[in-house]
Amino acid sequence: MEMSGSGKYDESAVREIIARVNRIPVWPLSGLALAVIGMGYFFTFYDITDIGFAMPAIDAQFHLGSSLSLFIALSVGLIGYGIGSYLIGTLADMYGRFRAMILTMALTAIGSFGDALSINVPMLAAFRFITGLGLGADLNLVSSYLAEFAPPSQRGRLSVLTFLVGILGQAITPFVALYLVPTFYDGWRYLFVIGGIIAVIALALRFELPESPRWLAARAHRIEEAKRILERLEANAMRKVGKLPEPRPDLVIIEEPKFPTLYLFRKPYVYRLLLLIVMWFLWYIGNYGFLGDSATLLTIAGFTISSSILYLAIGAVGYPVGAVVMLLTVDKVERKLLVFIDTVVWFIGLTLFALKLTPTIIAGSFLASMALGMYLQVAYTYTAENFPTRARSSGFALTDGIGHVGGAFGALFLPVLVLSHSFFVGFEFIAITGLLAGILALLGPRSTGRTLESVSA
Numbered sequence: 001m002e003m004s005g006s007g008k009y010d011e012s013a014v015r016e017i018i019a020r021v022n023r024i025p026v027w028p029l030s031g032l033a034l035a036v037i038g039m040g041y042f043f044t045f046y047d048i049t050d051i052g053f054a055m056p057a058i059d060a061q062f063h064l065g066s067s068l069s070l071f072i073a074l075s076v077g078l079i080g081y082g083i084g085s086y087l088i089g090t091l092a093d094m095y096g097r098f099r100a101m102i103l104t105m106a107l108t109a110i111g112s113f114g115d116a117l118s119i120n121v122p123m124l125a126a127f128r129f130i131t132g133l134g135l136g137a138d139l140n141l142v143s144s145y146l147a148e149f150a151p152p153s154q155r156g157r158l159s160v161l162t163f164l165v166g167i168l169g170q171a172i173t174p175f176v177a178l179y180l181v182p183t184f185y186d187g188w189r190y191l192f193v194i195g196g197i198i199a200v201i202a203l204a205l206r207f208e209l210p211e212s213p214r215w216l217a218a219r220a221h222r223i224e225e226a227k228r229i230l231e232r233l234e235a236n237a238m239r240k241v242g243k244l245p246e247p248r249p250d251l252v253i254i255e256e257p258k259f260p261t262l263y264l265f266r267k268p269y270v271y272r273l274l275l276l277i278v279m280w281f282l283w284y285i286g287n288y289g290f291l292g293d294s295a296t297l298l299t300i301a302g303f304t305i306s307s308s309i310l311y312l313a314i315g316a317v318g319y320p321v322g323a324v325v326m327l328l329t330v331d332k333v334e335r336k337l338l339v340f341i342d343t344v345v346w347f348i349g350l351t352l353f354a355l356k357l358t359p360t361i362i363a364g365s366f367l368a369s370m371a372l373g374m375y376l377q378v379a380y381t382y383t384a385e386n387f388p389t390r391a392r393s394s395g396f397a398l399t400d401g402i403g404h405v406g407g408a409f410g411a412l413f414l415p416v417l418v419l420s421h422s423f424f425v426g427f428e429f430i431a432i433t434g435l436l437a438g439i440l441a442l443l444g445p446r447s448t449g450r451t452l453e454s455v456s457a
Contacts, residue, residue, distance in 0.1 A: 041166020315365020
Protein backbone atom coordinates (compact mmCIF):
# COMPACT_ATOMS: atom_id res chain seq x y z
CA MET A 1 0.00 0.00 0.00
CA GLU A 2 1.17 3.51 -0.73
CA MET A 3 1.72 5.65 2.33
CA SER A 4 1.22 9.36 2.84
CA GLY A 5 1.59 11.96 5.53
CA SER A 6 -1.94 11.09 6.61
CA GLY A 7 -1.39 7.34 6.96
CA LYS A 8 -2.30 4.33 4.83
CA TYR A 9 -3.92 4.54 1.44
CA ASP A 10 -7.71 4.67 1.85
CA GLU A 11 -9.49 4.11 -1.47
CA SER A 12 -12.91 5.11 -0.15
CA ALA A 13 -11.48 8.41 1.16
CA VAL A 14 -9.86 9.12 -2.20
CA ARG A 15 -13.18 8.46 -3.97
CA GLU A 16 -15.00 10.72 -1.55
CA ILE A 17 -12.57 13.64 -2.09
CA ILE A 18 -12.74 13.41 -5.88
CA ALA A 19 -16.53 13.08 -5.80
CA ARG A 20 -16.77 16.22 -3.65
CA VAL A 21 -14.56 18.11 -6.10
CA ASN A 22 -16.69 16.92 -9.03
CA ARG A 23 -19.96 18.10 -7.48
CA ILE A 24 -18.86 21.76 -7.23
CA PRO A 25 -20.72 23.51 -10.10
CA VAL A 26 -18.80 26.83 -10.08
CA TRP A 27 -15.23 28.11 -9.94
CA PRO A 28 -14.37 27.49 -6.27
CA LEU A 29 -11.46 29.92 -5.93
CA SER A 30 -11.52 33.72 -6.07
CA GLY A 31 -11.43 35.88 -9.15
CA LEU A 32 -8.00 37.01 -7.97
CA ALA A 33 -6.77 33.41 -8.30
CA LEU A 34 -7.85 33.42 -11.94
CA ALA A 35 -5.96 36.69 -12.46
CA VAL A 36 -2.83 35.23 -10.81
CA ILE A 37 -2.95 32.21 -13.10
CA GLY A 38 -3.56 34.50 -16.06
CA MET A 39 -0.54 36.60 -15.13
CA GLY A 40 1.63 33.53 -15.52
CA TYR A 41 0.19 33.14 -19.00
CA PHE A 42 0.85 36.84 -19.62
CA PHE A 43 4.55 36.33 -19.02
CA THR A 44 4.63 33.13 -21.06
CA PHE A 45 3.17 34.74 -24.15
CA TYR A 46 5.16 37.93 -23.64
CA ASP A 47 8.34 35.87 -23.69
CA ILE A 48 7.30 33.67 -26.61
CA THR A 49 6.81 36.88 -28.61
CA ASP A 50 9.66 39.13 -27.43
CA ILE A 51 12.49 36.98 -28.79
CA GLY A 52 11.16 37.32 -32.34
CA PHE A 53 11.09 41.11 -32.14
CA ALA A 54 14.49 41.25 -30.43
CA MET A 55 16.21 39.09 -33.03
CA PRO A 56 16.72 41.70 -35.81
CA ALA A 57 18.41 44.08 -33.33
CA ILE A 58 20.51 41.29 -31.79
CA ASP A 59 21.53 40.26 -35.31
CA ALA A 60 22.72 43.78 -36.08
CA GLN A 61 24.43 44.32 -32.70
CA PHE A 62 26.31 41.01 -32.74
CA HIS A 63 27.25 41.51 -36.45
CA LEU A 64 25.97 38.11 -37.52
CA GLY A 65 24.59 39.07 -40.91
CA SER A 66 22.65 36.19 -42.46
CA SER A 67 24.01 33.64 -39.96
CA LEU A 68 21.61 31.04 -38.61
CA SER A 69 23.07 31.48 -35.12
CA LEU A 70 20.12 33.54 -33.96
CA PHE A 71 17.64 30.98 -35.22
CA ILE A 72 19.64 28.30 -33.40
CA ALA A 73 19.42 30.39 -30.21
CA LEU A 74 15.65 30.47 -30.62
CA SER A 75 15.52 26.71 -31.23
CA VAL A 76 17.58 25.96 -28.12
CA GLY A 77 14.95 27.78 -26.09
CA LEU A 78 12.25 25.63 -27.63
CA ILE A 79 14.20 22.47 -26.84
CA GLY A 80 14.26 23.74 -23.26
CA TYR A 81 10.46 24.00 -23.45
CA GLY A 82 10.21 20.31 -24.24
CA ILE A 83 12.68 19.15 -21.60
CA GLY A 84 11.26 21.41 -18.90
CA SER A 85 7.70 20.44 -19.70
CA TYR A 86 8.43 16.74 -19.21
CA LEU A 87 10.84 16.92 -16.26
CA ILE A 88 8.92 19.49 -14.22
CA GLY A 89 5.58 18.05 -15.38
CA THR A 90 6.62 14.66 -13.99
CA LEU A 91 7.72 16.33 -10.74
CA ALA A 92 4.27 17.98 -10.59
CA ASP A 93 2.57 14.58 -10.85
CA MET A 94 4.83 13.18 -8.12
CA TYR A 95 5.25 16.11 -5.73
CA GLY A 96 2.40 18.51 -6.44
CA ARG A 97 1.17 21.22 -8.77
CA PHE A 98 1.86 24.10 -6.37
CA ARG A 99 5.58 23.44 -5.86
CA ALA A 100 6.14 22.91 -9.56
CA MET A 101 4.36 26.16 -10.46
CA ILE A 102 6.65 28.07 -8.10
CA LEU A 103 9.72 26.44 -9.68
CA THR A 104 8.66 27.23 -13.24
CA MET A 105 8.16 30.93 -12.64
CA ALA A 106 11.49 31.19 -10.77
CA LEU A 107 13.29 29.64 -13.76
CA THR A 108 11.61 32.00 -16.21
CA ALA A 109 12.62 35.04 -14.14
CA ILE A 110 16.26 33.89 -14.00
CA GLY A 111 16.25 33.15 -17.72
CA SER A 112 14.75 36.52 -18.68
CA PHE A 113 17.26 38.58 -16.74
CA GLY A 114 20.03 36.38 -18.16
CA ASP A 115 18.73 37.02 -21.68
CA ALA A 116 19.00 40.76 -21.05
CA LEU A 117 22.61 40.46 -19.86
CA SER A 118 23.79 38.24 -22.73
CA ILE A 119 26.92 39.45 -24.55
CA ASN A 120 26.98 36.83 -27.33
CA VAL A 121 24.81 34.19 -28.96
CA PRO A 122 26.09 31.21 -26.84
CA MET A 123 25.22 33.10 -23.64
CA LEU A 124 21.84 34.07 -25.07
CA ALA A 125 21.18 30.47 -26.09
CA ALA A 126 22.05 29.22 -22.58
CA PHE A 127 19.62 31.60 -20.91
CA ARG A 128 16.95 30.97 -23.56
CA PHE A 129 17.28 27.28 -22.60
CA ILE A 130 16.73 28.12 -18.91
CA THR A 131 13.77 30.33 -19.81
CA GLY A 132 12.42 27.51 -21.96
CA LEU A 133 12.64 25.02 -19.09
CA GLY A 134 10.30 27.19 -17.05
CA LEU A 135 7.95 28.29 -19.82
CA GLY A 136 7.34 24.84 -21.30
CA ALA A 137 6.50 23.43 -17.89
CA ASP A 138 4.33 26.40 -16.97
CA LEU A 139 2.07 26.00 -19.99
CA ASN A 140 1.63 22.38 -18.93
CA LEU A 141 0.99 23.07 -15.26
CA VAL A 142 -1.45 25.95 -15.65
CA SER A 143 -3.66 23.85 -17.94
CA SER A 144 -3.56 20.87 -15.56
CA TYR A 145 -4.16 23.06 -12.50
CA LEU A 146 -7.18 24.79 -14.04
CA ALA A 147 -8.64 21.49 -15.25
CA GLU A 148 -8.51 20.05 -11.73
CA PHE A 149 -10.39 22.96 -10.14
CA ALA A 150 -12.91 23.96 -12.82
CA PRO A 151 -16.35 22.28 -13.11
CA PRO A 152 -17.01 20.40 -16.39
CA SER A 153 -19.60 22.89 -17.62
CA GLN A 154 -17.20 25.84 -17.21
CA ARG A 155 -13.77 24.26 -17.71
CA GLY A 156 -13.28 25.64 -21.20
CA ARG A 157 -14.58 29.12 -20.44
CA LEU A 158 -12.48 29.52 -17.29
CA SER A 159 -9.38 28.33 -19.12
CA VAL A 160 -9.99 30.86 -21.88
CA LEU A 161 -10.61 33.65 -19.33
CA THR A 162 -7.15 33.17 -17.82
CA PHE A 163 -5.74 32.76 -21.30
CA LEU A 164 -7.32 36.06 -22.31
CA VAL A 165 -5.28 37.78 -19.59
CA GLY A 166 -2.20 36.00 -20.87
CA ILE A 167 -2.77 36.59 -24.57
CA LEU A 168 -2.71 40.33 -23.90
CA GLY A 169 1.02 39.77 -23.38
CA GLN A 170 1.27 38.60 -26.96
CA ALA A 171 -0.78 41.56 -28.19
CA ILE A 172 1.11 44.18 -26.14
CA THR A 173 4.64 42.91 -26.78
CA PRO A 174 4.87 44.13 -30.40
CA PHE A 175 3.98 47.69 -29.33
CA VAL A 176 6.52 47.60 -26.49
CA ALA A 177 9.08 46.28 -28.97
CA LEU A 178 8.13 48.94 -31.52
CA TYR A 179 8.97 51.61 -28.96
CA LEU A 180 12.12 50.03 -27.51
CA VAL A 181 13.94 48.08 -30.22
CA PRO A 182 14.29 50.66 -33.04
CA THR A 183 14.71 53.56 -30.57
CA PHE A 184 17.42 52.38 -28.17
CA TYR A 185 20.69 50.58 -28.87
CA ASP A 186 19.94 48.17 -25.98
CA GLY A 187 16.19 48.27 -26.50
CA TRP A 188 16.07 44.49 -26.96
CA ARG A 189 17.68 44.08 -23.52
CA TYR A 190 15.02 46.29 -21.93
CA LEU A 191 12.41 44.06 -23.58
CA PHE A 192 13.77 41.06 -21.66
CA VAL A 193 14.13 43.02 -18.40
CA ILE A 194 10.41 43.87 -18.52
CA GLY A 195 9.66 40.16 -18.94
CA GLY A 196 11.83 39.33 -15.91
CA ILE A 197 9.99 41.88 -13.76
CA ILE A 198 6.63 40.43 -14.79
CA ALA A 199 7.88 36.93 -13.89
CA VAL A 200 8.99 38.05 -10.41
CA ILE A 201 5.58 39.62 -9.72
CA ALA A 202 3.81 36.47 -10.94
CA LEU A 203 6.08 34.32 -8.75
CA ALA A 204 5.23 36.31 -5.62
CA LEU A 205 1.49 36.13 -6.29
CA ARG A 206 1.51 32.36 -6.86
CA PHE A 207 2.29 31.68 -3.22
CA GLU A 208 -1.39 32.46 -2.54
CA LEU A 209 -2.65 29.52 -4.64
CA PRO A 210 -3.67 26.24 -2.93
CA GLU A 211 -2.57 22.74 -3.91
CA SER A 212 -5.02 20.70 -5.98
CA PRO A 213 -7.18 18.55 -3.62
CA ARG A 214 -7.75 16.14 -6.52
CA TRP A 215 -3.98 15.60 -6.74
CA LEU A 216 -3.57 15.44 -2.94
CA ALA A 217 -6.09 12.61 -2.79
CA ALA A 218 -5.42 10.66 -5.99
CA ARG A 219 -1.63 10.84 -6.04
CA ALA A 220 -0.23 11.89 -2.65
CA HIS A 221 -3.02 10.36 -0.51
CA ARG A 222 -2.76 13.34 1.85
CA ILE A 223 -6.42 13.07 2.73
CA GLU A 224 -6.60 15.44 5.68
CA GLU A 225 -4.84 18.21 3.78
CA ALA A 226 -7.13 17.64 0.79
CA LYS A 227 -10.18 17.87 3.09
CA ARG A 228 -9.03 21.17 4.60
CA ILE A 229 -8.60 22.77 1.18
CA LEU A 230 -11.82 21.22 -0.10
CA GLU A 231 -13.83 22.60 2.82
CA ARG A 232 -12.73 26.11 1.83
CA LEU A 233 -13.63 25.45 -1.80
CA GLU A 234 -17.07 24.12 -0.86
CA ALA A 235 -17.72 27.11 1.41
CA ASN A 236 -16.81 29.48 -1.44
CA ALA A 237 -19.10 27.59 -3.82
CA MET A 238 -22.03 27.57 -1.38
CA ARG A 239 -21.78 31.34 -1.00
CA LYS A 240 -22.33 31.53 -4.77
CA VAL A 241 -24.96 28.85 -5.42
CA GLY A 242 -26.32 27.67 -2.07
CA LYS A 243 -26.58 23.96 -1.30
CA LEU A 244 -24.29 21.67 -3.29
CA PRO A 245 -25.38 18.38 -4.90
CA GLU A 246 -24.61 15.16 -3.05
CA PRO A 247 -21.23 13.65 -3.99
CA ARG A 248 -21.24 10.41 -6.06
CA PRO A 249 -18.17 8.37 -5.03
CA ASP A 250 -19.57 5.38 -6.95
CA LEU A 251 -18.92 7.22 -10.23
CA VAL A 252 -15.26 7.90 -9.46
CA ILE A 253 -12.64 5.78 -11.21
CA ILE A 254 -9.52 5.10 -9.13
CA GLU A 255 -6.24 5.02 -11.04
CA GLU A 256 -3.51 2.42 -10.59
CA PRO A 257 -0.45 3.53 -8.56
CA LYS A 258 2.12 3.54 -11.36
CA PHE A 259 4.95 5.95 -12.18
CA PRO A 260 3.17 8.73 -14.14
CA THR A 261 4.87 8.12 -17.50
CA LEU A 262 4.31 4.35 -17.37
CA TYR A 263 0.62 4.97 -16.80
CA LEU A 264 0.45 6.64 -20.20
CA PHE A 265 1.60 3.56 -22.08
CA ARG A 266 -1.65 1.69 -21.59
CA LYS A 267 -4.88 1.88 -23.54
CA PRO A 268 -6.43 4.32 -24.32
CA TYR A 269 -3.73 6.81 -23.32
CA VAL A 270 -0.97 5.53 -25.61
CA TYR A 271 -3.10 6.27 -28.69
CA ARG A 272 -4.01 9.72 -27.40
CA LEU A 273 -0.37 10.36 -26.57
CA LEU A 274 0.77 9.61 -30.12
CA LEU A 275 -2.09 11.55 -31.71
CA LEU A 276 -1.51 14.66 -29.60
CA ILE A 277 2.28 14.54 -30.01
CA VAL A 278 1.90 14.68 -33.79
CA MET A 279 -0.83 17.33 -33.55
CA TRP A 280 1.32 19.63 -31.41
CA PHE A 281 4.47 18.93 -33.47
CA LEU A 282 2.72 20.06 -36.65
CA TRP A 283 1.11 23.08 -34.96
CA TYR A 284 4.31 24.31 -33.35
CA ILE A 285 6.23 24.17 -36.65
CA GLY A 286 4.21 27.14 -37.84
CA ASN A 287 3.52 28.69 -34.44
CA TYR A 288 7.17 29.34 -33.61
CA GLY A 289 8.21 29.90 -37.20
CA PHE A 290 5.70 32.74 -37.41
CA LEU A 291 6.34 34.18 -33.94
CA GLY A 292 10.12 33.83 -33.96
CA ASP A 293 11.10 34.49 -37.57
CA SER A 294 8.53 36.80 -39.17
CA ALA A 295 10.09 40.12 -38.14
CA THR A 296 13.56 39.04 -39.25
CA LEU A 297 12.36 37.50 -42.52
CA LEU A 298 10.37 40.62 -43.39
CA THR A 299 13.52 42.66 -42.75
CA ILE A 300 15.55 40.35 -44.99
CA ALA A 301 12.83 40.71 -47.63
CA GLY A 302 13.47 44.47 -47.75
CA PHE A 303 11.16 45.97 -45.11
CA THR A 304 12.70 48.16 -42.39
CA ILE A 305 12.85 46.87 -38.81
CA SER A 306 10.30 49.51 -37.77
CA SER A 307 7.82 48.67 -40.53
CA SER A 308 8.22 44.91 -39.97
CA ILE A 309 7.44 45.26 -36.27
CA LEU A 310 4.61 47.73 -37.02
CA TYR A 311 2.82 45.37 -39.43
CA LEU A 312 3.06 42.52 -36.94
CA ALA A 313 1.98 44.81 -34.08
CA ILE A 314 -1.18 45.81 -35.96
CA GLY A 315 -1.87 42.15 -36.69
CA ALA A 316 -1.35 41.27 -33.02
CA VAL A 317 -4.74 42.82 -32.24
CA GLY A 318 -6.02 39.46 -33.46
CA TYR A 319 -4.73 37.63 -30.35
CA PRO A 320 -7.35 38.92 -27.88
CA VAL A 321 -10.02 38.88 -30.62
CA GLY A 322 -9.42 35.15 -31.08
CA ALA A 323 -9.50 34.56 -27.33
CA VAL A 324 -12.84 36.38 -27.02
CA VAL A 325 -14.30 34.27 -29.85
CA MET A 326 -13.28 31.15 -27.90
CA LEU A 327 -14.69 32.57 -24.67
CA LEU A 328 -18.11 32.64 -26.34
CA THR A 329 -17.92 29.16 -27.90
CA VAL A 330 -15.56 26.91 -25.95
CA ASP A 331 -18.18 25.23 -23.71
CA LYS A 332 -20.90 25.24 -26.38
CA VAL A 333 -19.11 23.54 -29.28
CA GLU A 334 -17.10 20.32 -29.10
CA ARG A 335 -13.50 21.32 -28.43
CA LYS A 336 -11.82 19.13 -31.05
CA LEU A 337 -14.06 20.71 -33.72
CA LEU A 338 -13.07 24.19 -32.50
CA VAL A 339 -9.40 23.23 -32.83
CA PHE A 340 -9.99 22.28 -36.46
CA ILE A 341 -11.86 25.53 -37.22
CA ASP A 342 -8.99 27.51 -35.67
CA THR A 343 -6.50 25.88 -38.03
CA VAL A 344 -8.62 26.80 -41.07
CA VAL A 345 -8.37 30.47 -39.99
CA TRP A 346 -4.61 29.97 -39.55
CA PHE A 347 -4.29 28.54 -43.08
CA ILE A 348 -6.12 31.49 -44.63
CA GLY A 349 -4.08 34.02 -42.63
CA LEU A 350 -0.68 32.56 -43.49
CA THR A 351 -1.62 32.22 -47.16
CA LEU A 352 -2.37 35.96 -47.23
CA PHE A 353 0.83 36.74 -45.30
CA ALA A 354 2.85 34.72 -47.81
CA LEU A 355 1.83 37.08 -50.64
CA LYS A 356 4.23 39.68 -49.14
CA LEU A 357 2.17 42.76 -49.99
CA THR A 358 1.66 45.35 -47.27
CA PRO A 359 -2.17 44.97 -47.09
CA THR A 360 -2.01 41.15 -47.17
CA ILE A 361 0.82 41.07 -44.61
CA ILE A 362 -1.30 43.08 -42.15
CA ALA A 363 -4.50 41.11 -42.87
CA GLY A 364 -2.66 37.80 -42.78
CA SER A 365 -0.88 38.73 -39.56
CA PHE A 366 -4.23 39.61 -37.98
CA LEU A 367 -5.85 36.29 -39.00
CA ALA A 368 -2.80 34.23 -38.00
CA SER A 369 -2.71 36.02 -34.61
CA MET A 370 -6.46 35.51 -34.24
CA ALA A 371 -6.00 31.80 -34.96
CA LEU A 372 -3.29 31.60 -32.30
CA GLY A 373 -5.59 33.31 -29.82
CA MET A 374 -8.34 30.84 -30.71
CA TYR A 375 -6.26 27.67 -30.85
CA LEU A 376 -3.84 27.67 -27.96
CA GLN A 377 -5.96 27.59 -24.81
CA VAL A 378 -8.64 25.38 -26.35
CA ALA A 379 -5.98 22.91 -27.45
CA TYR A 380 -4.20 23.15 -24.05
CA THR A 381 -7.47 22.44 -22.26
CA TYR A 382 -8.30 19.58 -24.61
CA THR A 383 -4.84 18.04 -24.14
CA ALA A 384 -5.07 18.17 -20.33
CA GLU A 385 -8.54 16.60 -20.43
CA ASN A 386 -7.27 13.55 -22.33
CA PHE A 387 -5.12 12.22 -19.46
CA PRO A 388 -5.89 10.99 -15.91
CA THR A 389 -5.07 12.96 -12.75
CA ARG A 390 -2.19 10.65 -11.83
CA ALA A 391 -0.44 11.41 -15.11
CA ARG A 392 -2.11 14.59 -16.36
CA SER A 393 0.97 16.79 -16.15
CA SER A 394 3.19 14.03 -17.52
CA GLY A 395 0.83 13.37 -20.43
CA PHE A 396 0.58 17.05 -21.25
CA ALA A 397 4.35 17.35 -20.89
CA LEU A 398 5.12 14.57 -23.36
CA THR A 399 2.65 15.77 -25.99
CA ASP A 400 3.42 19.48 -25.66
CA GLY A 401 7.10 18.93 -24.90
CA ILE A 402 7.86 16.69 -27.86
CA GLY A 403 5.59 18.94 -29.88
CA HIS A 404 7.96 21.83 -29.15
CA VAL A 405 10.63 19.97 -31.12
CA GLY A 406 8.40 20.86 -34.06
CA GLY A 407 8.73 24.49 -32.98
CA ALA A 408 12.52 24.22 -32.97
CA PHE A 409 12.37 22.61 -36.42
CA GLY A 410 10.03 25.30 -37.73
CA ALA A 411 12.16 28.16 -36.37
CA LEU A 412 15.18 26.72 -38.21
CA PHE A 413 13.48 25.42 -41.35
CA LEU A 414 11.27 28.42 -42.19
CA PRO A 415 14.23 30.76 -42.88
CA VAL A 416 15.90 28.00 -44.92
CA LEU A 417 12.78 27.64 -47.07
CA VAL A 418 12.42 31.39 -47.49
CA LEU A 419 16.09 31.96 -48.35
CA SER A 420 16.44 28.93 -50.63
CA HIS A 421 13.04 29.09 -52.35
CA SER A 422 10.80 32.07 -51.68
CA PHE A 423 8.87 33.98 -49.03
CA PHE A 424 5.64 32.45 -50.32
CA VAL A 425 6.90 28.84 -50.19
CA GLY A 426 8.12 29.24 -46.61
CA PHE A 427 4.95 30.72 -45.16
CA GLU A 428 2.62 28.52 -47.20
CA PHE A 429 4.46 25.52 -45.75
CA ILE A 430 3.64 26.55 -42.18
CA ALA A 431 0.06 27.32 -43.24
CA ILE A 432 -0.32 23.69 -44.34
CA THR A 433 1.31 22.13 -41.26
CA GLY A 434 -1.10 24.07 -39.04
CA LEU A 435 -4.12 22.84 -41.00
CA LEU A 436 -2.90 19.24 -40.74
CA ALA A 437 -2.79 19.64 -36.93
CA GLY A 438 -6.47 20.58 -36.93
CA ILE A 439 -7.42 17.57 -39.07
CA LEU A 440 -5.66 15.25 -36.60
CA ALA A 441 -7.52 16.81 -33.65
CA LEU A 442 -10.80 15.54 -35.12
CA LEU A 443 -9.62 11.96 -34.41
CA GLY A 444 -9.52 12.49 -30.62
CA PRO A 445 -12.28 11.83 -28.03
CA ARG A 446 -15.11 14.23 -27.14
CA SER A 447 -14.48 16.33 -24.03
CA THR A 448 -16.83 19.34 -23.87
CA GLY A 449 -19.12 19.21 -20.82
CA ARG A 450 -17.75 15.89 -19.49
CA THR A 451 -16.01 15.23 -16.16
CA LEU A 452 -12.26 14.68 -16.27
CA GLU A 453 -12.71 11.06 -15.17
CA SER A 454 -15.22 10.28 -17.94
CA VAL A 455 -12.98 11.82 -20.61
CA SER A 456 -9.85 10.04 -19.41
CA ALA A 457 -11.55 6.68 -18.70
